[in-house]
Amino acid sequence: MKSLQRKLLRDLMRLKGQMLAVAAVVACGISVFVSMSSVQYSLEASRARYYSRYRFADVFMQVKRAPEFYLETVSRIAGVASVNSRIVADVTLDVPGLDEPATGRFVSIPEYRTPVLNDLFIKSGRYIDPGKPDEVVVSKPFLEANRLVPGDHIGAVINGRKRELLIVGMGLSPEYIYEVQPGAFFPDKRRFGVFWMSRKALESAFDMSGAFNDLSLTLANGVSEKDVIMQLDNIFTRYGSLGAYGRSEQLSDRFITDEIKQVGIQITFLPGVFLAVAVFLLNIVLRRLVATQRDQIAVLKAIGYSNEDVGLHYLGFAMIPTAVGAVAGTALGAWLGRGLMDMYADFYNFAELVYTFRFENVAFSVLLSFAAALVGALGAVRKAVLLPPAEAMRPDSPVLYKPGFFDRASLRKKMPLSLRIIVRNLERRPWKASISVLMISLAVAILVAGRYTYDSVDRMVQVEFTEKHREDVTLIFNNPKSPSVAWNLASLDGVLEHEYYREEPVRMRFGHRFRRQSIKGMQSAEGLQHLVDKNGQHFTLPPDGILLTSALAGILGVRPGDRLQIEFLQGRQLHREVLVSGTIDEILGLSAYMNLGQLNRLAGDGGALNAAYLRIDKTKAGALYTTFKKMPGVAGIMMLKALQESFEELIAKSMTTSTLILTSFACVLAFAVVYNGARISLSERARELSSLRVLGMSQGEISFILLGEQALLTLCAIPAGFMIGIALSALLAHALSSELYRLPLVFSAYNFLFAFTVIVVVSVVSGLVIRKRLTALDLVEVLKTRE
């Protein structure tokens, strides 16, 4: 059927603008799907390979100090496959070239290299030499951020003693794919790093010979993690265990798991929208095509082409642009995926992050888009198939116009004729007009939702770094200190304000639900630290009772007024009951807040402090930093400003990229929808508009009729698009929310202005293209052709 194929190709060429628009929309959808699903697969596969090759543990536990011989007891627990004890401690670092102190997490490794759980991948340099206690392997992001290489030295205050350490290797571990300081949510590569040091050296430094404070173990297949955790807790409670936990609560794994889940949401959400729009576009384009080719369909049938031939022919109009879009989208997706993967490599430290482009995904997405094309084309193809040839020979019957709402005399008088034509046209086909409005508003909505994350992260930065925190430095003590000791900080020259808090690990229990959690005992919520929810609303610290983040309350199933069981995991390990005084919907993490005095009373130990917030005199910062670097008993130091900068740098990069991609795709979508709408209108109305020209209307007047209608539709679509965009963002915020963070729902005026501008520009451009076609209308020819 070569001639029919030739007709198909030539007709497609004639409709190339519209068909390219369809192909572009399909390409956008496919590229998102292909890139994101490849990224998802690559992340999952890289993680799985990394975990298994480097023996990432299944269960983790931190204790205060437990005798080494308990390892034997643990390995006898049914279901435990292997077990590994370590010494893990945070120390203050003096990094060459960095004024502020940094924090190192020191993790013990065997002196002689043997396979262990959470094993080390040496990226460059070498493993430590036995008998050289000052050698360390350091995590790659920290070394790179500080421009250090194996062979360099670094200072550390280990248990109050300043030591000069030799960096011998650059390493990575599956335990720290997402490398953040405890208590922080975002990586600060310059000021936090993981250090692997000989077990022997750490034992003597921290006085831990014959003991450990960190336990990890793997489970045999099919073993209940919960049972093993329960047994571990029973054994180690008396050794100050903070409670054993599985991978799902391991911070690094948690982040990656969430990331993979979020990528999964994007895989379904965005391509879904794009394919829906493609369905719509194909539907209107093909319906119009079949309408204009009624007589051709009749001829084809008259000369002996079967209904199937004709149907397949028109189906080709849907399939070819879809195929073009699928090919372009796959290529674009493969490229985008690689770029995104590089971006992920900045966040996540894999030994080997392999980008795997999967043809299964491509096949699936291509099939999906063809299914969409089929759906889009079905109505029109069906019409072409069912069109009785004799009827098709006759011109389409004129559309029925009836006097409508706007034809009431009072309104009509005030309306110029051209406007009346516009209004009547919209009134006559309200269904078609609403679908056009819906499609344009979807483009607006994607623009709004795409930029929403910008505003959301802005709010996050505002709340987390400005409103909640006024301090400059957080000093985390390695052991709880008595109030009198802590207050010595106040006497340091340059400390303007100081505030302390207690962070007490507990197990919360309500009914059958329980959770490992720490309670933060605060001196006040009006000083250096404030309580601010995701909407920027400030909360006061309850004088009595406990304030839970909404997410935590949700997990425990408690409501304000309920009484929550608190089991202290350290000290006297008391079991208490406390009133839930309220909930606060915070952006980050899960938290529980209490008045410091009340927490001290509940713990029954006369009070302890875990960290200090300090506001310092900037001019004396240098001297203070030097003091902090040498200060014993300090496990970690967090600099708010530095954390914010690092966050903004990291987020800004990925955010700019993803917003750019999304915005470009939304622009493509907007243009495709608006342009196609106008083209269809032009084709439907060319005859009418030419007649008006022949009757004496000017170029401008007929442009007004055609483009005015489009403008009206677009104007209706913009507010609708804002609403859908807000709904879409809310949906996204909900879907992307996890225990780690909840995106606040905020929209800046700039967001709406941006979406508005894009749509207006796109409409104007497509209007100009159409206008050019209007100028080119051959009046005589159009009047001669029968329709």
Added chain:
Amino acid sequence: MLDNSSDNDHSQAVLRITDLSKFYMMGEVRVEALKHLSLDFYAGELAVLLGASGSGKSTLINIIGGLDTPSSGKLFFHGREITAATESELTAYRRRSIGFVFQFYNLISSLSALENVQLVTEIAEDPMPAEEALKLVGLEHRFNHFPAQLSGGEQQRVAIARAVAKRPELLLCDEPTGALDFQTGKLVLDVIEKVNRELGTTTLIITHNASIAGMADRVMRLRSGELSEDRRNLTRLSPSELVW
């Protein structure tokens, strides 16, 4: 493929129409396009069916061509009942046996003259080469022209070439000169007459133009869906002798 139950009395007739009626609804008005029409067509004859617009002649030609179905009555082609045919049988009937020429040519604008003819030769069973069909209508120099580059008369000749290329048994022409001027119209009729004469194709021309009747073997007139006249010309005029 088709129902072969009819008797042999009318084996001479290529086409036999018995008691054919067609009505359709236009809005709320019931239009009776054809009323109890009975007619036979014989092999090789060139028949002209006259009628004013609205007389039902297009409806009749559409039914004969298998494009439309009657409300009642039967249509036999070589004794096989077309009115009982399935959709795919109708397609095969049109593909093999019927050649259509329309008033507005109905060429596929995106295909060249030759390709428009190939549209048919590619699916017909024993077609003449597309080039030969175009030569037959005198368009051998216009193979690669697109419809928009051809005059009305040339377009209609392409349409005729397209209709006859499959060597149909029945050539149905619906107002073939309706959109053409006098001179061009006669040229087109010349081609139709030539096809009828040289290929022996049974030809039915429907027109409102009574002058065309002069070139026919047989002239019929349709008035309000009923046959008001059915006569034979003693002599056939050549189209060049026609005047209107």
